Amino acid sequence: MTLRRIAGVDEAGRGPLAGPVAVAAVILDPARPIAGLGDSKALSEARRGMLEPLIRERALAWHVVLVSAAEIDRLNILRATLEGMARAVHALAPSAEHALVDGNRLPPGLPCPAEALVKGDAREPAIMAASILAKVARDRWMRELDALHPGYGFAVHKGYPTPEHLENLRRLGPCSEHRRSFAPVRACLEAGTPG
Template sequence: MAQQRLNSSAARLIAGVDEVGRGPLVGNVVAAAVILDPSRPIEGLTDSKKLSEKKREQLFPLIQARALAWSIAWASPEEIDQLNILHATMLAMQRAVLGLSVTPDLALIDGNRCPPGLPCEAQAIVKGDLKEPAISAASILAKVYRDREMVALDQCHPGYGFAKHKGYPTALHMEQLRRLGPLPEHRRSFKPVAERLALNTDIID
């Protein structure tokens, strides 16, 4: 779990929270929480999916440098298989908020539900990553962090194309999953992986 920084005195600390990686067949579901500093605005914040990879990479260190606090957390493929993807996503979000170096007064959660066990008041906002800058910032941190995880996994297992599809069930990923079998990092409860495992041939462990 990665985190940073000390906050200055502020009237009301609001954390934006978002996740990335519910749909992929492989890897962690990643969440981030960000408390922005009103005195240090960041231009260009929006839903990470609306930004180019280059722009996200530019904003990633800027958010970390200018935010009052930020945290990145995740739930593992094993936790996803055990809990299901929804509950694992909630767990990753909870961990992200708890990982902040300061406790916010309010957490704004992208989506239609709030994770349990937060240390503060919470409000769910549908399409919040387009409406709330702090959620946009969290979206960017989570997206860049998870994409980097997929690039690293691609370097270890180049045959699957993870750097290209980031673990989503593209035609390339489905074909390589069929040919090569699941890795330990694959989510075994997801249907395409479970079906391939059922064949029980040449599985990489």
């Protein structure tokens, strides 16, 4: 029997000090191919922005999950990412018959058989599509957080530990969107930085 509904699963935002980790699952439609897919990290922001609506329009199913900074702090970043992956696959309609997960770990509790693919976001179109949806959704959310928490520069660095972000973190102290379990944020808290 040929598998028909294969979900690609990937995340964006494991490394930042602030904001959620975004996880996406996508089942591409073989009858509606999308040219130009690639690893979201290798594509320009403009290219990702062009591909994202095409993926959402042409895919058989897709779902994006944002796992909050508070949940990341409670679970740890790896467990939070794996939990988000399982939620995204569970939410697909129609459901996946198989999942291809970027990386070397499979989330527990998936509703279908699955395979972990190291560097899958450079090898498998469904994972590429998931990586693009996750990255675009997370970047969009970080721009919204920039308006809610001015001064940190979230719209520019998206929460990653750039020199600008680290300086703003030291100056302003952590906001509610900072991951308190991450060392630079924890150091600010221990130093009694405002926030």
